[in-house]
Amino acid sequence: MSVNRPFTRAQRTTIVSGMLAFVVIIVVLQLYLLTATMNAYLGGDESLVWPAAAASLVCLLLNAGLLRYLYKIERTRQ
Amino acid sequence: MSSEDGRDRVDVRIDSPAREGLTGTTPANVYGPLHDPEQVTIAPDGRPMHAQPAWRTDFPIDWPQDHYVERREFMKFMVLTSLAFTVGQFWIAAQNWWRRRRGALPIVPVASVADVPVGGTLLFSYPTEHDPCVLIRTAERTFIAYSQKCTHLSCAVVPHVEAGVIRCPCHDGLFELASGRPLAGPPRRPLSRVRLAFNGDQILASGVEERTV
Numbered sequence: 001m002s003v004n005r006p007f008t009r010a011q012r013t014t015i016v017s018g019m020l021a022f023v024v025i026i027v028v029l030q031l032y033l034l035t036a037t038m039n040a041y042l043g044g045d046e047s048l049v050w051p052a053a054a055a056s057l058v059c060l061l062l063n064a065g066l067l068r069y070l071y072k073i074e075r076t077r078q
Numbered sequence: 079m080s081s082e083d084g085r086d087r088v089d090v091r092i093d094s095p096a097r098e099g100l101t102g103t104t105p106a107n108v109y110g111p112l113h114d115p116e117q118v119t120i121a122p123d124g125r126p127m128h129a130q131p132a133w134r135t136d137f138p139i140d141w142p143q144d145h146y147v148e149r150r151e152f153m154k155f156m157v158l159t160s161l162a163f164t165v166g167q168f169w170i171a172a173q174n175w176w177r178r179r180r181g182a183l184p185i186v187p188v189a190s191v192a193d194v195p196v197g198g199t200l201l202f203s204y205p206t207e208h209d210p211c212v213l214i215r216t217a218e219r220t221f222i223a224y225s226q227k228c229t230h231l232s233c234a235v236v237p238h239v240e241a242g243v244i245r246c247p248c249h250d251g252l253f254e255l256a257s258g259r260p261l262a263g264p265p266r267r268p269l270s271r272v273r274l275a276f277n278g279d280q281i282l283a284s285g286v287e288e289r290t291v
Contacts, residue, residue, distance in 0.1 A: 013146045020149055023156045030163040034170075041170050042229070043267050044288030049174045056167040063160045067153060074150075 006076045015073065019066045026059045033059075185275065185284045188213055192279065194221070197239045201226070204272055204283040211272050212237055212244075213281065214255065221281060223272035224258050230265040244269065258289075267291075 007015065037052040119138040121130050127138070183205045194200045194215040202223075204211050210226040214237050224244065226234045233248035237255060244253040251263030258269035273285040 009142060009146060013142065013149065016146060016149045016153060020153045020156070023153055023160070027156050027160050027163070030160055030167075034163050034166050037167060037170055039267065040290060041174055042288065043290030044270075045290050046174055046178070049171050053164075053167040053171045056164045060157075060160050060164040063157045067157045070150065070153065 007073055012073060016070060019070060023063050023066060026063055030056050030059050183283075183285045185282050187277075188223070188274075188281045188283050190279045191221075191276075191281060194281075199237050199239065202283070205286065209286075210234060211283070213272075213274075214239060216255065221274055222256070222258075223274055223283065224253075225270035225272065225286065227270070228265055229260070229267040229269060230263070235269065259291075 033052050033056050037049060040046075040048050119127065120141050121127065121134060122141055127135055186204060188202045188204070189200050194213060196215055196218055198215055200213040202211050202213060203209055211223055212226045212235070213221060213223045215221050216239065224235070228235050228246040228248065228251055230246065230249060230251050233246050235244045235246045235251070235253065237244045239255065242255045243261065244255055244258070245251070246253075246263065246265065249264050251265040252261040253259060253265065253269050254261055258271055260266060260268060268289045268291070271287040271289070272283050273287055275282040275284045
């Protein structure tokens with residue numbers, strides 16, 4: 001049987017630090033995607049415009065999901 | 079409850095119903111603590127509060143809470159940055175859609191062969207008046223044309239036919255005259271090449287070829 005206990009503040013700090021590391025890595029990836037796509041677009045290469053936009057959207061959803069989880073554990077604290 | 083002398087006496091038991099509401103008699107476990115038990119002040123250097131300077135004792139800051147909140151706020155900022163990058167990606171996609179929708183560029187006369195001497199250049203605009211281009215005659219029957227916008231920051235490039243290069247004066251970017259490829263300086267992409275066609279003595283611009291390498 002699992003016990004659904006709220007996280008302590010120390011645990012939440014650890015969690016938010018870990019999530020922040022993920023988010024920063026994803027944002028750096030998005031920055032790389034944006035510059036690479038812009039370079040390709042200005043060079044007339046249209047093949048990666050939409051795949052890059054889709055990948056960036058997936059990254060955003062991932063980041064938004066992590067932020068949503070953070071708010072969720074904030075709400076469940078005592 | 080009355081004593082032998084007839085006076086009321088207070089029940090000494092702390093949880094007696096008769097004591098309810100009396101000042102100072104409420105059991106300690108009735109109310110919760112005034113502060114979150116986790117709200118503890120720990121100075122950044124980790125020393126106890128009595129070893130801290132007076133200003134820190136007077137204005138204590140809950141540093142662990144501060145660390146948590148600043149990470150949370152930074153994460154929100156990063157997610158907003160992520161949103162901005164995604165918007166940028168879709169803006170590029172929209173621009174790309176708009177460019178494809180525009181279709182083929184018009185074929186317009188640029189000059190006649192006699193207008194450009196061998197080793198000479200001629201400036202023109204194509205496809206719109208805001209797109210400056212340069213036509214270069216490198217040999218008797220060889221013409222090449224490039225967009226005059228440097229691929230670094232869109233400064234106007236200047237051809238040096240005798241040296242075989244096109245130079246950007248802003249940041250000393252150099253392009254190869256024959257191909258438009260970057261040779262030195264900050265530009266990473268070749269100059270956009272203007273496709274040329276000939277109709278008798280007329281030189282026509284028929285399209286723009288953008289390249290990544």
